Amino acid sequence: MVGGDGLITLAAGPLSLALSPQIGGSIARFDYGTGDDQFPILRGCDGLPREVLAAGSFPIVPFVNRIRGGNFIFRGRTIQLAQNMVGEPSPIHGQGWLAPWRVWSAGDDEAVLRFEHIAGEWPWSYVADQHFKLRPDGLEMSLSCANRSPDPMPCGLGQHPYFHCGPATWIETEVANVWLIDEHVLPTEMVPAEGRFDLSGAGVCGLDLDHGFNGWGGTARISDPDWPVDLVLSSSDASFFQLYSPPSGQIFVAEPVTHANAALNAPESQWAELGMKILEPGEVMSISMRLRLN
Numbered sequence: 001m002v003g004g005d006g007l008i009t010l011a012a013g014p015l016s017l018a019l020s021p022q023i024g025g026s027i028a029r030f031d032y033g034t035g036d037d038q039f040p041i042l043r044g045c046d047g048l049p050r051e052v053l054a055a056g057s058f059p060i061v062p063f064v065n066r067i068r069g070g071n072f073i074f075r076g077r078t079i080q081l082a083q084n085m086v087g088e089p090s091p092i093h094g095q096g097w098l099a100p101w102r103v104w105s106a107g108d109d110e111a112v113l114r115f116e117h118i119a120g121e122w123p124w125s126y127v128a129d130q131h132f133k134l135r136p137d138g139l140e141m142s143l144s145c146a147n148r149s150p151d152p153m154p155c156g157l158g159q160h161p162y163f164h165c166g167p168a169t170w171i172e173t174e175v176a177n178v179w180l181i182d183e184h185v186l187p188t189e190m191v192p193a194e195g196r197f198d199l200s201g202a203g204v205c206g207l208d209l210d211h212g213f214n215g216w217g218g219t220a221r222i223s224d225p226d227w228p229v230d231l232v233l234s235s236s237d238a239s240f241f242q243l244y245s246p247p248s249g250q251i252f253v254a255e256p257v258t259h260a261n262a263a264l265n266a267p268e269s270q271w272a273e274l275g276m277k278i279l280e281p282g283e284v285m286s287i288s289m290r291l292r293l294n
Helices: 268-274
Strands: 008-012 015-020 026-034 037-040 057-060 071-074 077-080 102-106 110-117 126-135 138-147 153-155 158-164 170-173 177-181 187-192 209-214 219-223 231-234 240-245 251-257 277-279 284-293
Touching: 008 102, 008 110, 008 126, 015 126, 015 138, 138 153, 138 158, 138 277, 158 284, 231 251, 251 284, 277 284
Parallel strands: none
Antiparallel strands: 008 015, 015 026, 026 037, 026 057, 057 158, 071 077, 102 110, 110 126, 126 138, 138 284, 153 277, 158 251, 170 219, 177 187, 177 209, 209 240, 219 231, 231 284, 240 251
């Protein structure tokens, strides 16, 4: 249902989802329960988010995380991008999260949003679609990107969901390695995911992490004894995982992503290993994400 406030509201069983197409194609709220007894599965807001960083989740397209210094070389061509977030010296997360999306279709429990980018500073045209399907036991999402340019285009995708957390909030997931980072959240070296980076069963709140991992097993279990439900986040298309857990606590972000942070700054010969795709003209790639009640 499309409301007068610009939100699209979906419902299925005990779940409700509010989408904000105009604010980065984001999720404004995702709740479990009925009436006044609702549990926020994602960090959310009442009404339209004041900005995309206040939303419950947003899409990442056509690259994930940062590009060091805003420039990279692709097949002899130097691409230069401007900063797109206050306080960040490197451009981050592409264009989709900062642009309005169109409502392509909307029903009681399903919706499709679309964003069309015309070649400019990012010198390739592309079309991105988000498909949301709400079921009584969870949310299924897919994000796709189609290269509409006459030339090959590098591409990466991800989702950026925010979760509430407290002292007893727990995450259990499989990762192999972690990239250590500098003061600008750019990778410096890769080491085994051990000690404070071991996510095989650990408290997830207030960890002072903003790190990328490879060798992700594709599933993360999130729980808290104070929550009415446990959550299972999964993606069959992402082998990379980004975890943001600020020292202040209260929230964390668990991101399924298709490539490593700053992968575009590596030589093209390393892109496949780092998860960066190259889309030929007309080619499409996608990433799915599911949030299931457990």
